Amino acid sequence: MSAPHPGPPSGASTPLPPPAEVVALSVPGLPEIGSSDDLAGLIARACAAAGIALGASDVVVVASKVVAKAEGRSIPAAERERALDRESVRLVAERGLPDGRTTRVVQSRSGPVMAAAGIDASDVAEGTVLLLPADPDASARALRSRLRALLEPQLAGGAPAVVVSDTSGRPWRDGVTDFALGAAGLEVLDDARGRLDRSGRVMEVTVRGVADEVAALADLVKGKAAGTPVAVVRGLGAHVSDDDGDGAARLVRTGPADWFAFGHVEAVRAALGLDEREVAPPPIAPGGPVRDRVARAVDVAAAGRGLGAAAVSSDGEVLAVSGPAYDVGVAVERLRVALWAERLDADVVPGAVRTVDGEELVDASVAVELRVRERS
Template sequence: MSDPQPGLDQPGAHQPGADLQLWAVRGMGEIRSGDDLPAIIADALAPLEPRDGDVVVVTSKVVSKAEGRIRPADEREQAIDDESVRLVASREHPGGVTRIVEHRTGLVLAAAGIDASNTDDGTILLLPLDSDASARAIAETLRSRFGARVGVIVSDTLGRAWRVGQTDVAIGAAGLRVLEPLSGQLDANGRPLVVTAPAIADEIAGAADLVAGKSDGVPVVLVRGMGRHVAELDEPGATRLVRSAADDMFRLGTDEAWAQGFAAGRASASAMAESEATS
């Protein structure tokens, strides 16, 4: 990608529709358990000279590898159980059983985010223990190394309830305003916005995945042009993007919701019948 044009990447200068530039960061090599990932990322980023307002997107796989979040592949089903707090939906298909679960971090996703791609044969990768904390550790190292106010996103690939295919989203973030509530502002026609709140961190993660790809071995992408969303390190992380149970209109799969409702109704009917019989 060509060098940035002067004046296009200054923090605070960007408004919606401003130019966005992304670089695939190569040369990191294979990440192993115990590696100093923040330092490795900093070394790989050095030729690009990170500056104020940049956002660094790191795939969760390399974070998991560095943190030792690896288990034997034959423990996959047990690992899903260990990483889950509840079953959302389960479906049998010719290839086996797909389980949609709520992860211990609040994310709702297939197989608790456990993945066998881009890892050694016979192993699986679990999601990082705390992706926001991982992002913060990387951000602290980068800010110290380059003297630049950069944000960091830890990304992972998720399916979508209403659409076919997968996209990358932010499961961890630091130094970034992950959400941009626009309620009260006016649209282009002067009408007030009511519930609009772009998930900035997810959109950046998705854009970065277009550059990184799924099979090119690119675990880090540098994004330039989002400086107005970069913030202090105490800004809430990606957990802010997890919908609360009270606001979740699709907390169960259809079959599971029916079964739960049927069981509750049957129990209520039985209790009522027993009460009438003894009265």
């Protein structure tokens, strides 16, 4: 999930009238795709056999899985974890599974933030997994170029747009939906900033994700297990261009504009100075025994920049912290932050500070307790 687009552009784009009708047609009859297959040729023949005459204003939506298969992106399943490390740009969130494995949400080298960098173990040969296309926009451009050549007599050099689609979950929403992983020949964003709404007010943040909407529509007729990885969407000719355009890469927002660069646990750990995966992740199921969550919080607080000379001992839901006053103060705050990430809070019960003639010593030895409780 990303933040709203910053600021309206200096000049508003010309609004496009909404189409009276948009139609999605599934394309049946494609065989199992293998490495080096002429995917565009197979799509063109399947469309012809289904009575679908491709036009230059159409959008051909192709599941990334068959694109990856044609590009030879299959690897042995035993190499999955190493491949996940290679295909990951950065870790966004990680959780432990009951069987001891972990599941990771990462920014993939192919562009978007996805679970397991989009590595897929479904509908593939036994003992293998499938990586995403290495450059989804390049894949879309190559498919479109090939379709242009195949359709030259009928379309006089024109070509349908191409969207390479994949499936992803969404923050704050249950269920998955398809989105544009790659695109060629399609206006992927419709920037309405600067236009007037029906009340005469200037729209300041509205930027429609046209390519993602097309991918989601196409998925309704492709299905997930129907063996129809291709669909044709009609009625959006106003968004189709002769040139390939910027592609779907411009839909990916990272860096300072990304408000949600980390999961809440990972944000806390990064703020505390931990390296990625320095401490085992929490389980995927929320909650769990308080004792286990407290122990994990202590590990997190002690990692990264550490607790200095402070010593921490744990008795279930009570933590005892002792040592030089400054280090104890640092340790208490690091522990409270780490506990917060575990959905826990703690009441601090101060102990005595050693004094001489009524004056606190700078290196005074302090002992405090943290009494842990569920965070409301």
